[in-house]
Amino acid sequence: MSEAYRWPAILPEGQTNLCYTSDYLVVGYLRYSPYNEMKFPGQIPFQQLGHDEIKALSSVPCTEVLAIVDANEAYSIREIGQEMHKSPAAVGDHVKTLVEAGLLIKAGTRKRRSRTEQLYTRKGVAVRVTYSELEWETLELYLKRFRAQMRQISRDHELFQEAARIDSGLRIFQSYLWTSVYLSPENSPKVREGIV
Numbered sequence: 001m002s003e004a005y006r007w008p009a010i011l012p013e014g015q016t017n018l019c020y021t022s023d024y025l026v027v028g029y030l031r032y033s034p035y036n037e038m039k040f041p042g043q044i045p046f047q048q049l050g051h052d053e054i055k056a057l058s059s060v061p062c063t064e065v066l067a068i069v070d071a072n073e074a075y076s077i078r079e080i081g082q083e084m085h086k087s088p089a090a091v092g093d094h095v096k097t098l099v100e101a102g103l104l105i106k107a108g109t110r111k112r113r114s115r116t117e118q119l120y121t122r123k124g125v126a127v128r129v130t131y132s133e134l135e136w137e138t139l140e141l142y143l144k145r146f147r148a149q150m151r152q153i154s155r156d157h158e159l160f161q162e163a164a165r166i167d168s169g170l171r172i173f174q175s176y177l178w179t180s181v182y183l184s185p186e187n188s189p190k191v192r193e194g195i196v
Contacts, residue, residue, distance in 0.1 A: 038125055039071075039072060039121075040074065040105070040107040040108070040121050041107075042105045042106075042107075042123065043071065043105065043121070043122070043123060043124070043125055044123060044124055044125070045124075045125050045126060046124060046125070046126050046127075046128050047102075047103075047122075047123055047124020047125075047126070047127050047128065048128050048129075048130070049127060049128065049129045050134075050138070051134070051135065051137070051138045051141075052101050052102070053101050053102060053103055054129075054134075054138050054141050054142050054145070055101070055138075055141050056097050056098055056100075056101035056103060057101075057103070057141075057142075057145050058141040058142070058144045058145045058148075059094065059097065060145075060148045060149075060152070061084075061091075061094045062094045062097055062098055063145055063148070063149065064084060064094075065080055065084070065091065065094045065095060065098060065104075066098060066103055066104070066122070068080055068083045068084065069104060069120060069121060069122055070121070070122070071121060071122040071124070071125045072121075073121065074107035074108060074110075074119035074120065074121045075119060075120055075121070076110065076112075076117035076118065076119055076120075077091050077092050077095055077117070077118070077120075078112075078117060080095065080120075095120060098120075099120070102123055103122065103123060103124075104120045104121065104122060104123060105120065105121060105122075105123045106118060106119070106120060107119045107120055107121040129142075
């Protein structure tokens with residue numbers, strides 16, 4: 001087995017979480033943005049994903065709904081449906097599944113004309129998956145989700161390639177603009193403070 005690699009994730013109150021990978025298996029994953037804060041009652045800072053949550057996310061439409069819903073805002077089923085280009089009726093069942101799995105929570109209501117819309121947001125501001133603690137059946141569900149996401153990325157890539165072939169102005173989006181910066185130990189905290 002190769003040596004484990006570590007990278008720190010910046011957490012609230014200066015805590016540091018170390019994520020490890022070794023031999024193609026990701027042992028831990030953490031998503032946190034310092035811009036995310038708990039804005040709604042019932043939200044939690046970190047949500048550990050288990051079998052029930054991963055089972056709900058093995059559905060491609062449920063994964064798409066969760067990708068649309070942000071922890072910083074509340075969305076109605078109508079707004080989620082508009083973003084997915086689907087009717088509210090088609091999206092409602094997926095939202096219900098995510099609420100039952102504990103991935104979404106009710107975040108209030110909003111008056112729209114003569115109707116009152118229920119609003120939803122993510123329960124966990126950040127999501128954590130510890131692969132080493134999951135049963136094989138749950139890992140299979142997670143892999144099913146991952147395969148579906150890769151197929152969607154492939155379809156999106158093919159559509160973009162076709163659009164770029166037709167409209168050459170889109171080719172600029174294929175360019176990767178990046179630069180390497182090497183910082184001394186003294187300057188790296190200054191950059192971190194500037195970013196956060």
